[in-house]
Amino acid sequence: MQPVIDYLKQNQSRFISELCEYVRFPSVSAQPEHRQDLHACAEWLVKHCQDVGLQARLCPTQGHPVVLATTPARKADSSRRPRFLVYGHYDVQPPEPLDLWKSPPFEPRIEGRSFFARGASDNKGQNLAHLKAVEAYLKTGTGLPCDLTFVIEGEEEVGSRSLASFLKANRAELGCDAVVISDTGMPTPKHPALTYALRGITALEITLRGPSRDLHSGIFGGTVDNPAMVLCQLLARMRDKRGRITIPGFYDDVQKLSAYEKKQYARIPFKATAYQKFLGAPKLFGEQGYTPLEQRSARPTFEINGLTSGYQGEGSKTIVPAWASAKITMRLVPNQTSARISRQAIQYLKKLCPPTVRMGIKPGHDAEPYLVSPTSAQAQAALRALRSAFKCEPVLLREGGSIPIVTDFKKILHADSLMLGLALPGDNAHSPNEKFDLDCFAKGQLMSACLWEELSRI
Amino acid sequence: MQPVIDYLKQNQSRFISELCEYVRFPSVSAQPEHRQDLHACAEWLVKHCQDVGLQARLCPTQGHPVVLATTPARKADSSRRPRFLVYGHYDVQPPEPLDLWKSPPFEPRIEGRSFFARGASDNKGQNLAHLKAVEAYLKTGTGLPCDLTFVIEGEEEVGSRSLASFLKANRAELGCDAVVISDTGMPTPKHPALTYALRGITALEITLRGPSRDLHSGIFGGTVDNPAMVLCQLLARMRDKRGRITIPGFYDDVQKLSAYEKKQYARIPFKATAYQKFLGAPKLFGEQGYTPLEQRSARPTFEINGLTSGYQGEGSKTIVPAWASAKITMRLVPNQTSARISRQAIQYLKKLCPPTVRMGIKPGHDAEPYLVSPTSAQAQAALRALRSAFKCEPVLLREGGSIPIVTDFKKILHADSLMLGLALPGDNAHSPNEKFDLDCFAKGQLMSACLWEELSRI
Numbered sequence: 001m002q003p004v005i006d007y008l009k010q011n012q013s014r015f016i017s018e019l020c021e022y023v024r025f026p027s028v029s030a031q032p033e034h035r036q037d038l039h040a041c042a043e044w045l046v047k048h049c050q051d052v053g054l055q056a057r058l059c060p061t062q063g064h065p066v067v068l069a070t071t072p073a074r075k076a077d078s079s080r081r082p083r084f085l086v087y088g089h090y091d092v093q094p095p096e097p098l099d100l101w102k103s104p105p106f107e108p109r110i111e112g113r114s115f116f117a118r119g120a121s122d123n124k125g126q127n128l129a130h131l132k133a134v135e136a137y138l139k140t141g142t143g144l145p146c147d148l149t150f151v152i153e154g155e156e157e158v159g160s161r162s163l164a165s166f167l168k169a170n171r172a173e174l175g176c177d178a179v180v181i182s183d184t185g186m187p188t189p190k191h192p193a194l195t196y197a198l199r200g201i202t203a204l205e206i207t208l209r210g211p212s213r214d215l216h217s218g219i220f221g222g223t224v225d226n227p228a229m230v231l232c233q234l235l236a237r238m239r240d241k242r243g244r245i246t247i248p249g250f251y252d253d254v255q256k257l258s259a260y261e262k263k264q265y266a267r268i269p270f271k272a273t274a275y276q277k278f279l280g281a282p283k284l285f286g287e288q289g290y291t292p293l294e295q296r297s298a299r300p301t302f303e304i305n306g307l308t309s310g311y312q313g314e315g316s317k318t319i320v321p322a323w324a325s326a327k328i329t330m331r332l333v334p335n336q337t338s339a340r341i342s343r344q345a346i347q348y349l350k351k352l353c354p355p356t357v358r359m360g361i362k363p364g365h366d367a368e369p370y371l372v373s374p375t376s377a378q379a380q381a382a383l384r385a386l387r388s389a390f391k392c393e394p395v396l397l398r399e400g401g402s403i404p405i406v407t408d409f410k411k412i413l414h415a416d417s418l419m420l421g422l423a424l425p426g427d428n429a430h431s432p433n434e435k436f437d438l439d440c441f442a443k444g445q446l447m448s449a450c451l452w453e454e455l456s457r458i
Numbered sequence: 459m460q461p462v463i464d465y466l467k468q469n470q471s472r473f474i475s476e477l478c479e480y481v482r483f484p485s486v487s488a489q490p491e492h493r494q495d496l497h498a499c500a501e502w503l504v505k506h507c508q509d510v511g512l513q514a515r516l517c518p519t520q521g522h523p524v525v526l527a528t529t530p531a532r533k534a535d536s537s538r539r540p541r542f543l544v545y546g547h548y549d550v551q552p553p554e555p556l557d558l559w560k561s562p563p564f565e566p567r568i569e570g571r572s573f574f575a576r577g578a579s580d581n582k583g584q585n586l587a588h589l590k591a592v593e594a595y596l597k598t599g600t601g602l603p604c605d606l607t608f609v610i611e612g613e614e615e616v617g618s619r620s621l622a623s624f625l626k627a628n629r630a631e632l633g634c635d636a637v638v639i640s641d642t643g644m645p646t647p648k649h650p651a652l653t654y655a656l657r658g659i660t661a662l663e664i665t666l667r668g669p670s671r672d673l674h675s676g677i678f679g680g681t682v683d684n685p686a687m688v689l690c691q692l693l694a695r696m697r698d699k700r701g702r703i704t705i706p707g708f709y710d711d712v713q714k715l716s717a718y719e720k721k722q723y724a725r726i727p728f729k730a731t732a733y734q735k736f737l738g739a740p741k742l743f744g745e746q747g748y749t750p751l752e753q754r755s756a757r758p759t760f761e762i763n764g765l766t767s768g769y770q771g772e773g774s775k776t777i778v779p780a781w782a783s784a785k786i787t788m789r790l791v792p793n794q795t796s797a798r799i800s801r802q803a804i805q806y807l808k809k810l811c812p813p814t815v816r817m818g819i820k821p822g823h824d825a826e827p828y829l830v831s832p833t834s835a836q837a838q839a840a841l842r843a844l845r846s847a848f849k850c851e852p853v854l855l856r857e858g859g860s861i862p863i864v865t866d867f868k869k870i871l872h873a874d875s876l877m878l879g880l881a882l883p884g885d886n887a888h889s890p891n892e893k894f895d896l897d898c899f900a901k902g903q904l905m906s907a908c909l910w911e912e913l914s915r916i
Binding site: 219225235237275282311355 | 668744765768857
């Protein structure tokens with residue numbers, strides 16, 4: 001390993017130049033005028049993978065191409081070696097609003113250890129770190145203990161529209177023991193992190209219809225139910241004073257936090273007052289018996305995302321509105337399933353709905369929650385790699401949002417994902433002045449180099 | 459009285475021709491291009507009042523002019539005679555949509571006993587009926603038992619913007635023992651009606667603010683209260699299962715229905731199934747212990763007129779919304795006051811509001827409820843006049859809406875209003891193919907003629 005470590009150390013300035021080349025492509029997947037830029041970026045990446053020593057090619061999709069690169073085929077015994085898949089994406093968020101950038105988004109600027117550019121941390125810097133690690137193995141002739149496949153797509157910022165079909169079409173070639181993704185975050189430079197769980201989601205739209213049209217509230221008010229009031233009374237009953245969701249069976253499948261996980265949560269730096277100030281809310285509120293960090297990642301929720309009824313303009317309009325509707329999403333945690341929770345919610349809403357209105361429910365999108373056991377051999381190996389590279393004790397994170405590709409990897413490739421994110425909270429992902437910390441870049445390369453040793457040893 | 463009755467009978471066809479002249483003016487107060495038409499209509503009306511034998515003049519206002527007409531001054535003793543004010547309006551609703559009219563809105567058409575034209579029943583036909591009654595007295599030389607003042611304004615359909623200041627400016631001249639208004643309705647041709655009470659109203663707009671911006675429901679959801687949920691939980695508590703408003707003190711000042719009123723309500727023709735079908739609601743709903751007719755006119759309400767929060771477009775947006783708001787109006791009944799009810803509602807909302815959101819409340823417009831005792835001498839006199847003219851037993855009505863001019867008459871002239879409406883439910887007021895029943899026109903004239911005798915006798 002020492003030659004690998006030395007190689008990485010000696011080549012940092014060249015790596016930074018290469019990251020400069022990479023981020024200069026305005027590979028904005030959401031904007032059709034950048035189609036050619038995405039293609040050019042993908043071609044640059046194929047060439048770069050080849051220069052590193054990988055076998056690489058461009059794979060066309062219905063949308064932007066996927067870059068597929070693998071470590072060189074070995075002559076014998078290769079069937080018995082572990083194989084891992086590294087996922088990343090070369091597309092970026094739109095840079096707008098441009099006037100908020102201190103320097104042009106596609107012209108990198110380095111200030112201290114901060115590398116500013118659109119895509120710096122999300123995700124070009126992070127996937128380049130993994131490529132640099134494998135380069136160090138290949139260029140120093142150090143034997144890799146495993147086979148690696150890189151899948152770097154161009155549509156992550158627009159919902160990974162072509163990824164599932166790409167995985168299905170190349171299932172055999174992509175088979176692996178685990179997927180490694182560096183596209184999440186770490187709380188501070190001293191808290192490298194393994195994200196081991198994600199929340200799922202299920203969406204509903206509820207519409208209550210009363211009278212056939214808006215009615216004059218003077219002439220008719222008092223004789224007919226008000227759909228907006230019924231909606232409020234229904235939704236009010238979905239959550240109690242202690243912040244618990246009251247849908248029968250809602251918590252049945254929730255996997256409780258283990259003592260180990262609770263202990264890990266306690267190690268994550270968090271200040272409630274600073275957090276509340278950041279949110280701008282007059283007071284924090286969540287399910288009783290859990291800390292805010294637990295509430296936002298390990299506990300399910302029922303959120304009203306939108307309410308619509310009656311008159312919404314200036315002043316007043318004296319009507320009993322004909323209808324009222326609400327957009328709802330529920331965040332799910334392991335081992336809830338979107339189908340069951342959606343069914344339970346619909347049943348409960350229907351049960352509570354009075355006969356004075358007609359209820360319509362339209363189920364929306366969903367994603368399953370995800371968890372890889374933090375005490376599994378792979379997770380522990382990942383923690384050792386983080387510890388070696390960052391020289392401090394890593395933390396274990398659950399993420400409150402959903403990352404649908406992770407469930408795709410599980411469903412299609414039957415592989416768990418190890419999320420080893422290198423972005424810091426201040427890196428401005430999706431915002432103006434996106435940056436990447438060059439220490440995270442260097443330590444990320446080292447982590448990747450260590451990771452293959454650790455993962456292959458188990 | 460017999461000469462008056464005979465005169466009315468003998469001149470019906472001329473009266474209908476005069477109504478034709480009157481409705482040909484497109485006196486649409488809401489449309490600025492009809493300003494001249496309103497003026498021409500008012501001038502025609504002054505001339506008509508003079509032809510009838512009244513002293514009449516045009517009174518300019520900030521908006522459209524008021525027509526003021528009085529019975530001729532008597533030489534002696536006139537200070538001891540009772541005086542009544544007849545209110546009406548010569549402006550009309552816009553006729554649009556024109557394509558739904560079977561004949562042009564300002565070209566009257568008679569079909570059987572129906573007189574079709576914009577303004578036919580609302581309000582030209584009704585105020586002309588009163589003018590024809592006084593004409594019958596004056597032209598037959600029959601002594602009127604009272605003095606009469608006609609106030610026919612041109613801004614009723616745009617909120618009577620100039621009326622209050624006109625009343626204030628002419629307070630002495632307009633002083634009277636009661637105001638007579640024929641601008642409401644009667645349930646069927648066999649149910650002439652005295653409307654003796656109106657509901658009031660008070661409006662509120664509630665806004666709850668939580669986080670300083672919409673938050674990602676995955677990353678932050680579970681740690682911060684959802685203003686839309688808080689709004690639902692607050693509003694849900696304003697009304698119980700029995701349809702009772704739960705604001706403390708809300709019913710304190712409500713005047714209970716007397717046995718006499720209850721009996722009168724029972725006489726009003728009403729079919730719940732037909733009513734429900736007309737509203738299009740799956741089921742009627744109102745405060746337990748009251749009939750629908752009572753619920754919509756004699757009981758106060760709390761209605762949500764509009765709800766707004768978060769995302770309202772297609773599909774879903776996974777946010778905890780920064781704010782949520784509701785537009786509320788409460789209908790009030792005698793002897794509630796808008797100031798007290800508004801204060802009680804605000805106090806209760808503030809008491810229930812949790813510290814996790816900031817509440818803002820903006821009071822809106824209001825109008826006081828109104829009631830003239832149905833057993834008062836004036837009301838009973840009005841009932842006798844209806845009975846004589848229509849040859850059937852009149853009903854007593856409470857109206858669920860508010861008519862602000864009635865409270866203006868009470869406040870400024872200290873006079874009660876007797877609402878003796880001649881419009882039928884199918885007269886399409888404010889809609890295409892507005893009509894007036896020519897029997898109601900004739901019987902209305904007779905009722906007016908009897909009314910002055912009955913009112914002056916008490």
